[in-house]
Amino acid sequence: QVQLVESGGGVVQPGRSLRLSCVASGFIFSNYAVHWVRQAPGKGLEWVASISYDGGNKYYADSVKGRFTISRDNSKITVYLQMNSLRAEDTALYYCARGGGWYFFDHWGQGALVTVSS
Amino acid sequence: QSALTQPPSASGSPGQSVTISCTGTSSDVDDYNYVSWYQQHPGKAPKLMIYEVTKRPSGVPDRFSGSKSGNTASLTVSGLQAEDEADYYCTSYAGTNNYVFGTGTKVTVL
Numbered sequence: 001q002v003q004l005v006e007s008g009g010g011v012v013q014p015g016r017s018l019r020l021s022c023v024a025s026g027f028i029f030s031n032y033a034v035h036w037v038r039q040a041p042g043k044g045l046e047w048v049a050s051i052s053y054d055g056g057n058k059y060y061a062d063s064v065k066g067r068f069t070i071s072r073d074n075s076k077i078t079v080y081l082q083m084n085s086l087r088a089e090d091t092a093l094y095y096c097a098r099g100g101g102w103y104f105f106d107h108w109g110q111g112a113l114v115t116v117s118s
Numbered sequence: 119q120s121a122l123t124q125p126p127s128a129s130g131s132p133g134q135s136v137t138i139s140c141t142g143t144s145s146d147v148d149d150y151n152y153v154s155w156y157q158q159h160p161g162k163a164p165k166l167m168i169y170e171v172t173k174r175p176s177g178v179p180d181r182f183s184g185s186k187s188g189n190t191a192s193l194t195v196s197g198l199q200a201e202d203e204a205d206y207y208c209t210s211y212a213g214t215n216n217y218v219f220g221t222g223t224k225v226t227v228l
Contacts, residue, residue: 059215
């Protein structure tokens, strides 16, 4: 079955960096786009970034543009989210999600918690 | 991009129907037939319930249905069951490879 497992979360000081990973299984990874979506504690969902099946196209929410970088290694069936210059408002549970088509998210991981605090 | 507007809460008795609205703008919901809906139980990851306004993934009960009129999309849950109690989020493609989520609705089964 389709599975996505995030890792790399933790507590980090403002201004520092963190890299999340999302390892996939149960499907042909190189055929699908992958997205990152986050959820601040007690809040709603917010789209963060997307990457096309081959890594050739990458898109970001305005709130993270210039600070976050999405990438993928299809040989390692993994998508990454490099987060730099972290702010308190980046504190959230970060989910990776498979793109069922380009316009929706059909399978989700369990999330990686990122806490930005001094 | 502002979040899509959903009512904070909705409720119904078992067997009844509940409809959740999702209001956007001419730049998202009204402009694209790419509205999807997600169910999220406490402490769990979201689950896709409806995509492309009206389509149901395999395994989602046909009690769940979606529709759209102008800049407002709707999710209807018919024949409410206890396990339908959850938070529900809509999302819409908003052009230029952006996505906007709704504010979320907590559905309570009375």
